[in-house]
Amino acid sequence: MTHFKRAPVTLMLMIICIFFYLVIPMKNGITFPNELSNKISQKNFISVQSYLYENYVKEKRPNEWIFWEKRFFERKDNLKGSEWEDFWFQTSFKDGGFLETILNLNQHPDPIRYESWKKTFLDFKNYQKKDFSGLFGISTQGSKWSYFITYQFIHSGFLHLFSNMMILVLFGVLVEIQSGSWICLMLYLIGGIVGGIFYNITTGSNMAPLIGASGSVSALLSFYLFTEPRSYLRFFFFFFPTEDYYGDIYLSKWWLVPLLILTDINAILTYPDWSLTVAHTAHLGAILFGIFAAGLIKLFSYKIRLNETLSWVPHPEEIQLVKDDPKWMI
Secondary structure, three states: OHHHHOOHHHHHHHHHHHHHHHHOOOOOOOOOOHHHHHHHOOHHHHHHHHHHHHHHHHHHOHHHHHHHHHHHHOOOOOOOOHHHHHHHHHHHOOOHHHHHHHHHOOOOOOHHHHHHHHHHHHHHHHHHHHOHHHHHOEOOOOOOOOHHHHHHHOOOOHHHHHHHHHHHHHHHHHHHHHHOHHHHHHHHHHHHHHHHHHHHHHOOOOOOOEOOOHHHHHHHHHHHHHHOOOOEEEEEEEOOOOOOOEEEEEEEHHHHHHHHHHHHHHHHHHOOHHHOOOOHHHHHHHHHHHHHHHHHHHHOOOOOEOOOOOOOOOOOOOOOOOOOOHHHEO
């Protein structure tokens, strides 16, 4: 609690996130009542939406359609039926442009199947609008500027909340003690906004709302790594409860930089957009913003007093620096 007294903004942000999680009932816009879920997973719904999206891509983005057609036909088993339909169906939910115009496209050749699909699709959209993640998250439900702020405080489950709050506590406190409350608040909010914009530009908004503070805390983390000049961070490791298999290890902070960035880049390059449940592009955008903000701090020679923080201890083989030493200023 002593450190929280020196970091009131971090404590406030954490309380707001926990408050919304406890008070707002949500299902992340993905979990539906059994009746609706069964309709969406029926063959008729998948087939009609797949048909609509395939023809949409064929007309709007012919080169992309040719690429995927060749890729499926080049497979040894030469499958195209259900696998082809499933691919277009899953991908369709990640294409904001398609979802916004889906009801204005050429109808399916079978009017009865089309009307059945249309009724289920409208039920699906109406249900999402009632969910708070759809109301406050970044999705095709709307484009209010406020969504880029509100989505930062909405979480889909306990683990989602816990992981983000753990990083917020660790690095939010460090940034606020080191750089001040205003810089901490601006990094959190603007980092989240930049992450949301980067996600929209690179991935595109879709019917699965973008929610969570991961972009915001990523900006805090990367900012801290690039403004903290001291050499070592202390990490606790645990392999087994016997001597020499657990304890403290001292590593350069730069070990975290590739781990932080390369994880998201690897996911972005390895998996198709529609298969990802984590917004890696939002993380990456916020991380880059944090690095950019740290560069501005150094560029304009803003003097940050490097108070003693939670993470730093002198390496056993190094001489303790005193606070009034010039090296404590950047």
